[in-house]
Amino acid sequence: MIPIKVAGSDLGKLAGESRSPAATALQYLQPGALNLTALPPLSLYIHFPWCVRKCPYCDFNSHEAKGALPEKEYLDAVRLDLEQSLPMIWGRKIHTIFIGGGTPSLMSAAGLDRLMSDVRTLLPLALDAEITMEANPGTFEAERFKSYRDSGINRLSIGIQSFNGNHLKALGRIHDEAEALRAVEIARSTFDNFNLDLMFALPGQTLDEARRDLQTALSFAPPHLSMYHLTMEPNTVFAKYPPTLPDDDTSADMQDMILEATASAGYQHYEVSAYAQSGRQAKHNLNYWQFGDYLGIGAGAHSKISFPHRVLRQARYKQPGSFIEAAKRGNPVQEEHEIARGDMGFEFMLNALRLTEGFDPNLFGERTGMSISAITKALNEAEGKGLLYRDHKLIKPTELGQRFLNDLQEMFLGS
Structure with a gap:
């Protein structure tokens, strides 16, 4: 926690604003302004927007990779984004980093090493910073993941979704059951801390099939489990062509089974969809739920940044090409507003x-x-x-x- 000084440089004056510090302070101190006595912890989110294939249930900002990825050009833009964001967070320490997507594990080992080097050059990181990277089982290569670890990644989040081949096909995943099992083995041998993402209430899924998925996951004793109920999000293929899903009673039975099985295995159900071994809660996600701050850089990333008398939300340009061009022009932020x-x-x-x-x-x-x-x-x-x-x-x-x-x-x- 950083005590806040009410001074011009501490009032969150953004790069590109034309107001003087005095005018800005006057605006903040008008009736209805907030009065934060300390800034919350700050996290960093980095978005990598490409994936091999868009899943029919996915509403994240992800784009199918067609041909060679413009990795260097994108990482150049991410660095520009971070540099241009520094005035908002000057002097604040980063407690957690999350690299999400898309499929960040499509990034080359050299690209990830360059990204982490840029972050360390520009930002002060806490000594015990949790640094998480999302990974798709269809992209696992043991040597590359060792390189990711050597570059500073200390927590892996693996999008398994299911260990059942039929359900993986129904979800449009690029990996099969064997690749899912292999991915967990590689993660367990390479990283001390990792998370497995699973989904339930899948098309045609029975209670026994959901139980087998969970038992398979628990057999690896992952430090952290995320269990998500499949939902039909707007603007997805599933929303347009909805599959047949388990009824509400069956879904409720699955939820009860998950609560009982994870508790029996010694996991704490600490957040709606999250289960952790003792001391293994996701620090990055906890900061979200506790209304902490986060700077989001990269295509489509969102930020929440607190200042003494206001809280600001931002969103970057979603299309990778538009984001890259906007970063080059000096402002990759497409939308910005204060929380009323x-x-x-x-x-x-x-x-x-x-x-x-x-x-x-x-x-x-x-x-x-x-x-x-x-x-x-x-x-x-x-x-x-x-x-x-x-x-x-x-x-x-x-x-x-x-x-x-x-x-x-x-x-x-x-x-």
Whole structure:
């Protein structure tokens, strides 16, 4: 946590703004401005936008690789993006890094080494920084992953999704069951810390098949598991041509099975979709859920950056070519806005309510610059409906609240 000084250089004056520090300060101190007494922890997200093939359920900013990737040109643009972002975060330490996509494991070993070198040159990293990279089992090469580790990656997140060949085909994945098993073996022998992504409620999936997927994953004793319910996201192939999915009762049975099996194996269910061995929670994701700050660089990346009297959100250009050209021109940010004071309570609770063990009420004030009284009405209503537990030290969703999390979160809209 970094104490905030109310001085011109600390007011978050962005590169390219024409306001003077005095004028900026005057704007921030108007009625309705926030009052953060300290800045939250800061993470770095780096987006690599290409993949081998777009999966029919995927709504992430990913683009099928056609021909040779413009890796050097893209990494040049990412460095420019980072350099142009430095005035917003000057002097702040990076606690976690996450390289996501797309399929970052399509990056060459030399490219990843160059990327990490650029980051270390431009940013102060915490000595114990968690540095995660996403990987697709269809791209695993043992020697390349050893090179990734040597470049500084200390945590791998593997998109397994299923160990069942038929379900992998239905999901449009580029790997088969054998490649999935091999990927986990390589990860386990190369990295001390890794995560396995699995999905359930897949097209045609039975409860027994979901159980076998989970048992296979647990047999590797991964430090961390992410278990996602397949959803039909807008603007995906599955949304346009929906497959036949398990009914709600079967999906609920799968969820109950997952909770029981992971608990029996010694995993803590600490976030809606996340299960971890003791001390192995994903620090990067925890920072999101605790409404920490993150700088997102690369095509389509999103940022949330706090200043003494405002919180800023940004989004980069999504198309890789457009992002590269915008970075060369000096501003890869396509959209930018401040979070309105009236939306701050909802934005905080949208994230924090995902934590099954809840949060200290003081965290609300630390991260929003507002009093917890701003959401008292919604808290009372949620507590009255049995969706929320709270006392002077803790606010957390009840078991019922976890089951109906969307309904619980929506109660804080406009609070």
